[in-house]
Amino acid sequence: MYFFKRNIFLFILGYSSILGAALPSNISQLVETSAPAVVNITSRKEVKMQNSLRGFDEFERFFGIPRGRSFPQPQEPRTREAVAYGSGFIFEDGYLLTNFHVIDEAEEITVSLNDRREFSAEVVGVDPLSDLAVLKIKGKNLPRVSIGNSETLKVGDWVVAIGSPFSFDFSVTAGIVSAKGRSIQNQNIGNYVPFIQTDVAINPGNSGGPLFDLKGRVVGINSQIYSRSGGYQGLAFAIPIDVAMEVAEQIIEDGSVSRGYLGVRVGEVDNDLAEALSMDKPYGALITDVEKGESGDEAGLQAGDVIIEFNGKEIKFGSDLPHVVGRIQPETKANAKVIREGKSINLKFVLGELPADERTFIPAKAEISSDPLGLKIEDISDENSRPTDPEKGVLVLRVNNGSPAYGKIARGDIITEVISQGKRYKIDDSQGFEELIEQFSEGDKLAIVGQRNNNRFFVAVTVD
Incomplete structure (x- = not known):
């Protein structure tokens, strides 16, 4: 028994020695050097509180109850202050990087430094697609971080995070x-960000904070966690600093972010598809659809093609293609290696520009797009219609997230009529629909009439 316990003790002692030797020894020095440029961010905004008597008028009308003194009167909507906490870091002359979701719709942003100085920050620009925001503060002797290279980062490398989880300011974790x-x-984030996955302990409040390599250089921006509890469960995701700096530079110089665009939809190649396409193994980005007139179409790309290399970058999965293309500027010439009918061919492209508005980034351009409602539409034709479809109207190809039509109109719906203030407008084609919608003003209520799965539908939308 003594022998067994002694061996267990020696095993634990030996394991602890190995683990201790594996842990980096310079983390305290890294933190001392880098922490001054890490900031705590507090953003505030006013939000409307739901009226507890919401729907009371509808209740009275439905049951025919006259309003009297005995009934409570609906109150004016009240507001309350909503406060969000996050992290960030100074990277250049008072410029800060953080996550977009930390300061989204903020009316007041306060930046706190490690030396207890506080500043009011202005928003230079945001990029919801990559979940990034650039802020600016004015102060003297502001520290800054050292920027690293996320491309050279390897799986298994040690990394360190500094941030303010649950408002515990300037906490340090490693993994x-x-x-x-x-x-x-x-929430529409991810198509154009090749995230770094780590096991660094990240929690709410760490968002926007820096991820350092062991040389004290920022290699990522902590952005999201995968969790069923709302707290850390071993999976954290950071935006590569190479991607973040490209976005920051465009925001500072141009006020907006431009990305390359092929005008294609992609899927994954599985074993069965690989065999059907005469490929040795499943890899690459399968092209499932090509939009007419866009870069992919102009280059001769076809549905069924598989892109295995783009501009010198290997494409292993379908999700790799947007990551690579999105980092190339519009109007740039590019080339790709494509598998078609079991043979390798080369195609040349001139990239288009990913269409985007202030809040919603759309994966494909519309031939005619009704921006006030958030729809992508096209004319009904022999190629896209069924025998039971109406002869006139417009086919809905996509509904933008968060748009007035979102949740009311669906992909595949056919819009045949618009009603406003009792007046009916027949819809013959997409041009007529677009011109009609542009005549209405923000806040106007419209009834959209159409056909869905061979049934007629009526929905109300508000012009934005």
């Missing part, structure tokens, strides 16, 4: 890089 090039989707 390793678990994976690179992750594509995750969360």
